[in-house]
Amino acid sequence: MNIVIIPARGGSKRIPRKNIRLFCGKPMLAHSIDTALASGVVDKVVVSTDDKDIAQVARDYGAEVPFLRPPELADDYTGTSPVVRHAINELLALGWPLDACACIYATAPLLQSEQVSDALRQLEQSSWDYVFTAARYSFPIQRAIMQTDKGGVVPFDAFGITQRSQDLPPAFHDAGQLYWAHYKTWLDPQKHIFGANSHMLVLPDYQVQDIDTPEDWERAEMLYKLIEQKVQP
Numbered sequence: 001m002n003i004v005i006i007p008a009r010g011g012s013k014r015i016p017r018k019n020i021r022l023f024c025g026k027p028m029l030a031h032s033i034d035t036a037l038a039s040g041v042v043d044k045v046v047v048s049t050d051d052k053d054i055a056q057v058a059r060d061y062g063a064e065v066p067f068l069r070p071p072e073l074a075d076d077y078t079g080t081s082p083v084v085r086h087a088i089n090e091l092l093a094l095g096w097p098l099d100a101c102a103c104i105y106a107t108a109p110l111l112q113s114e115q116v117s118d119a120l121r122q123l124e125q126s127s128w129d130y131v132f133t134a135a136r137y138s139f140p141i142q143r144a145i146m147q148t149d150k151g152g153v154v155p156f157d158a159f160g161i162t163q164r165s166q167d168l169p170p171a172f173h174d175a176g177q178l179y180w181a182h183y184k185t186w187l188d189p190q191k192h193i194f195g196a197n198s199h200m201l202v203l204p205d206y207q208v209q210d211i212d213t214p215e216d217w218e219r220a221e222m223l224y225k226l227i228e229q230k231v232q233p
Contacts, residue, residue: 001043001097002120004036006063007083008106009074010051014212019049019106020057023217024224029054030061031109037062039116042102048087050074066094080179081186081193088183098183100124107211108177109224116178119201123180126199129191133175134200135208140168172200175208 008029012018020027029047036045047058048069055065067090073083084103091098100120104111115133123131142160145153155161160168174194178201185191192198207227209220 002041002100002102003091003096003098004042004045004102004104004116005084005087006032006036006045006047006058006104006106007069007080008047008049008051008054008058009069010049010054011074011076013076015214015217018211020054023109024221024228027057027061028109028211029057029106032104032106032111033058033061033063035108035111035113036102036104036116038113039120040113041117041120044096046087046091047106048083066090084186088186092183100180101183101186102181103179105177109220110207110209110227111177112207112227115201115203119178119180122199122201123182128197128199129185129195130179130181130193130198131201132179132193132198133177133203133208134172135175135203135205137171137173138205140165141171142168172202175203176210177203177208 006029008019015021019029023031033045036042045063047055047063047065049055049058049065050069050071055068058065069083069086073086080103088098088101100123102116111133119131119133140160142157142163144156146156147153179193206223209216209223211217211220
C-alpha cells in the first residue's frame, strides 16, 4: 500500500488556522489531499493532526485520520521526520500493509499530481533512499552578500563573489512540498532526506512558494491561478 502522510497541526502562529484557511476557494489542506488522490499512485491519504477541526476537514475531502497526534509532536520545534515516523508506527500498529510513504505538506497547493506519481516512479526504479521536490536558485548563492552590524556588506563567499555566474555550479533548495521513501527508510534515523543517497525532482520556480506570511499567501494564490490557466485545455 502506497500512502501519503500530511502533517497539519492546529497551532500555526504567523497565519492563524493556515491549514484550513480558504485558499482559492477551498481549505488549504484540501489542495494537498486532492493532489495526492488525483495522482493515481496513492492508495490512502492520512492526515496527522492534533486538531479536531482539521481532522474533520481532512475527512470531508477524502483523507483518513485514524489517530490524533500527541501534543509533544505538535509544538513549534518538532520536525517533520518525527511526525512521519509517529504516523507510520501508528499505522503499522493498526495493521496497515505499508510500502512507499510520501510526506506532502498541507501548504503545497502548487504541487501537481503528475509530480507525485513521477517522484514515486523515480523512487521505485532506483536505489535512492528519498526522492523529493526541489528548485534551483535563480541567482548564484556563491555571490550572496551579508549585512554587517554597522550596516555595511561583506561577501558570503569571498572567492565565489569574484567569479562569473556561468562559471559557478548551480545550487538548489528544498521545495517544501513532497518527499517519497519506503516506510522502512522513514523509520531509519541513519537515513536522511538531504543525504548523498537522495534524489531531487527539480520543479520550475513558479511552482515553488513558501507560505509563511500574508505576502507569501497572496503570491501563492496568484501563482496557483496562473498554473490553473496554463493547464486548462
